[in-house]
Amino acid sequence: MGLNVDKLKQMYYHMNLIRRFEEKVDEHSKKGDIPGFIHLSIGQEACQTGVMHVLTENDYKFPDHRSHGICLLSGSSKEKVMAEIFAKKTGLCEGKGGSMHIADVEVGNMGNNAIEGSITATSLGTAYASKYRDEDNVTAVFIGDGTCGRGELHESMNMAANLKVPLIYILVNNGYAISTRAEEAHSFPEHLSDRAAGYDMPSEVVDGNDVKKVYNAMERAVNRARNGEGPSMIELLTYRWQGHFSGDPASYRPGNEVEKWKEEKCPIKNLRSKLENKGVQAGTLDKLEEDALKEVEEMVEFALNSPEPDLEDATKYIYAEKYESMKEGE
Amino acid sequence: MRQLKFSQALNEALHQEMERDEDVFVLGQDVGKMGGDFGVTKGLWKKYGEKRVIDTPLSEAAMLGLSNGAAFTGLRPVVEIMFADFITECFDQIVNNSAKAHYMFAGQLTAPIVLRTANGGGFRAAYHHSQNPEAWLMNIPGITVVAPSTPYEAKGLLTASIRSENPIVFFEHKMLYSTSGEVPEENYELPLGKAKVKKEGTDVTVIASMKMCEYALKAAKELEKEEISLEVIDPRTLVPFDKETIFDSVAKTNRLVVAYEAPKTGGYGAEIAGLVNDEMFEFLKAPVKRVASLDSPVAFSPKLEDHILPGYEEVLNGIKEVIDY
Numbered sequence: 001m002g003l004n005v006d007k008l009k010q011m012y013y014h015m016n017l018i019r020r021f022e023e024k025v026d027e028h029s030k031k032g033d034i035p036g037f038i039h040l041s042i043g044q045e046a047c048q049t050g051v052m053h054v055l056t057e058n059d060y061k062f063p064d065h066r067s068h069g070i071c072l073l074s075g076s077s078k079e080k081v082m083a084e085i086f087a088k089k090t091g092l093c094e095g096k097g098g099s100m101h102i103a104d105v106e107v108g109n110m111g112n113n114a115i116e117g118s119i120t121a122t123s124l125g126t127a128y129a130s131k132y133r134d135e136d137n138v139t140a141v142f143i144g145d146g147t148c149g150r151g152e153l154h155e156s157m158n159m160a161a162n163l164k165v166p167l168i169y170i171l172v173n174n175g176y177a178i179s180t181r182a183e184e185a186h187s188f189p190e191h192l193s194d195r196a197a198g199y200d201m202p203s204e205v206v207d208g209n210d211v212k213k214v215y216n217a218m219e220r221a222v223n224r225a226r227n228g229e230g231p232s233m234i235e236l237l238t239y240r241w242q243g244h245f246s247g248d249p250a251s252y253r254p255g256n257e258v259e260k261w262k263e264e265k266c267p268i269k270n271l272r273s274k275l276e277n278k279g280v281q282a283g284t285l286d287k288l289e290e291d292a293l294k295e296v297e298e299m300v301e302f303a304l305n306s307p308e309p310d311l312e313d314a315t316k317y318i319y320a321e322k323y324e325s326m327k328e329g330e
Numbered sequence: 331m332r333q334l335k336f337s338q339a340l341n342e343a344l345h346q347e348m349e350r351d352e353d354v355f356v357l358g359q360d361v362g363k364m365g366g367d368f369g370v371t372k373g374l375w376k377k378y379g380e381k382r383v384i385d386t387p388l389s390e391a392a393m394l395g396l397s398n399g400a401a402f403t404g405l406r407p408v409v410e411i412m413f414a415d416f417i418t419e420c421f422d423q424i425v426n427n428s429a430k431a432h433y434m435f436a437g438q439l440t441a442p443i444v445l446r447t448a449n450g451g452g453f454r455a456a457y458h459h460s461q462n463p464e465a466w467l468m469n470i471p472g473i474t475v476v477a478p479s480t481p482y483e484a485k486g487l488l489t490a491s492i493r494s495e496n497p498i499v500f501f502e503h504k505m506l507y508s509t510s511g512e513v514p515e516e517n518y519e520l521p522l523g524k525a526k527v528k529k530e531g532t533d534v535t536v537i538a539s540m541k542m543c544e545y546a547l548k549a550a551k552e553l554e555k556e557e558i559s560l561e562v563i564d565p566r567t568l569v570p571f572d573k574e575t576i577f578d579s580v581a582k583t584n585r586l587v588v589a590y591e592a593p594k595t596g597g598y599g600a601e602i603a604g605l606v607n608d609e610m611f612e613f614l615k616a617p618v619k620r621v622a623s624l625d626s627p628v629a630f631s632p633k634l635e636d637h638i639l640p641g642y643e644e645v646l647n648g649i650k651e652v653i654d655y
Contacts, residue, residue, distance in 0.1 A: 125405075317433045323567075
């Protein structure tokens with residue numbers, strides 16, 4: 001599938017949607033409407049949008065914990081994504097998941113996870129299941145630069161390459177694992193994804209703020225996977241504009257680094273100028289931006305007006321099957 | 331009836347379940363060509379091929395991850411962790427994914443995996459091949475902990491575990507693998523979460539699982555000579571724990587001994603003592619007695635190992651203490 005103007009406009013809408021979504025989540029987290037830790041992805045919208053436009057609802061997605069955008073673009077009811085983050089009963093996981101644990105299995109979102117690296121092992125299993133059943137769906141697992149320190153990632157890459165399963169590792173390298181830069185804590189020749197070569201796995205490094213480049217790299221990796229050629233890694237170079245979590249002042253970053261990324265490498269501005277160069281009217285793009293904001297505001301309304309879980313939900317879903325001797329509520 | 335060894339009974343359960351359900355597959359280190367370190371997966375690779383019997387690298391985290399992910403799609407992996415001590419290498423997957431996927435995603439996912447693993451001392455294998463980590467698993471809501479003591483139960487409980495929708499950690503005490511007993515040829519399930527009264531009695535209840543069950547039954551025979559009647563109960567499933575069977579027994583005998591091979595502190599005997607204290611206090615004529623390992627690593631020297639781990643003598647003495655209280 002090529003990237004025509006209509007598709008790019010849709011991507012533009014989605015990138016705005018993610019940014020507005022994250023801004024609203026940040027606002028309501030700081031107001032106290034949203035409990036728990038919130039990890040925002042402002043500045044990384046092209047990574048999420050480019051990848052998700054290649055995948056379908058039949059593909060398995062394992063978002064990491066900075067992945068509200070993946071959940072939004074999986075095909076889920078978006079207001080239920082928001083309600084989940086607000087810990088409301090109307091959320092995708094009935095308010096039991098929250099920002100860091102959102103799944104919607106119907107659309108292939110197999111759940112994000114708050115243990116970095118954990119899903120690199122789990123994603124082996126859905127990819128193996130596709131191979132087991134001779135199906136052509138693929139598995140995409142999202143990791144950050146910090147996750148490259150986890151042993152599970154290396155166990156996973158080794159087994160994935162050996163078993164030739166249809167698995168794509170999407171390494172979103174946003175420069176920082178909380179406060180630590182990759183080169184301060186890791187050893188690698190030039191790029192973190194160079195490690196893939198050690199597992200005889202193809203990898204490529206692309207500008208993660210250019211949605212077209214992300215899309216194209218992802219498409220190449222998915223095609224390889226669907227053709228039975230095994231796993232790939234794509235490394236998306238990007239930058240998070242805000243701190244590690246909502247409320248982190250991120251004082252560990254030098255001087256005008258953030259401003260520079262905002263000014264020179266904003267993924268949304270980049271796409272906007274490309275679309276304008278292709279002759280799309282500024283008014284059309286403004287309208288997409290307004291619509292995105294409106295849609296997000298409706299999600300917030302829905303979440304704010306939704307009920308919290310009931311107390312009896314506390315012991316619901318501990319076991320998938322109750323045994324003979326188990327009594328209700330135990 | 332036909333006799334099988336404990337390991338053969340487990341092997342038969344795997345053969346029959348793989349035959350019955352093509353979603354069942356097996357993975358682990360050396361489970362394929364070699365048939366498993368203790369022979370439990372013998373013949374599966376030859377019969378079902380490498381798609382359904384995977385020889386894995388030394389990657390317990392990836393093995394459990396693969397199992398969880400495959401189970402999320404409806405497959406039924408049986409993963410062998412060669413020694414229970416190695417559970418530490420895949421603990422994240424068990425604690426944070428197997429146990430929680432169903433809960434945190436509001437029932438959308440289930441992880442019907444079976445993690446089979448060999449536990450227990452007696453092989454003079456020391457620190458890293460002898461531990462009894464069942465209590466580590468008992469503190470994780472969502473995990474079912476199964477621990478058979480005979481070949482008959484090994485087959486029936488493994489069959490039930492494979493068919494269960496829940497993630498299960500299935501302990502196989504390595505000193506039981508070569509023990510023999512009657513095992514029906516057809517496939518059958520024994521109920522999970524249900525204890526078994528192995529011998530009825532009136533004076534003292536002894537709860538004993540895996541290898542300790544044998545010692546308890548031997549003690550029961552010995553004490554018959556002194557006209558002391560033991561009721562021996564094998565919990566078979568440590569979590570969920572069959573309170574009803576144990577409480578009925580304690581209501582009758584008023585005395586309770588819990589024998590387990592793990593370190594005493596925080597062991598499953600401590601949990602049972604707590605439960606009985608909470609709900610059965612007025613029935614007790616003596617404090618609940620725990621017979622367990624010293625709070626020590628399992629030492630290498632056979633002399634020290636035998637001193638550290640509880641054996642028949644310790645079980646017998648524990649029972650006598652409760653009688654004499």
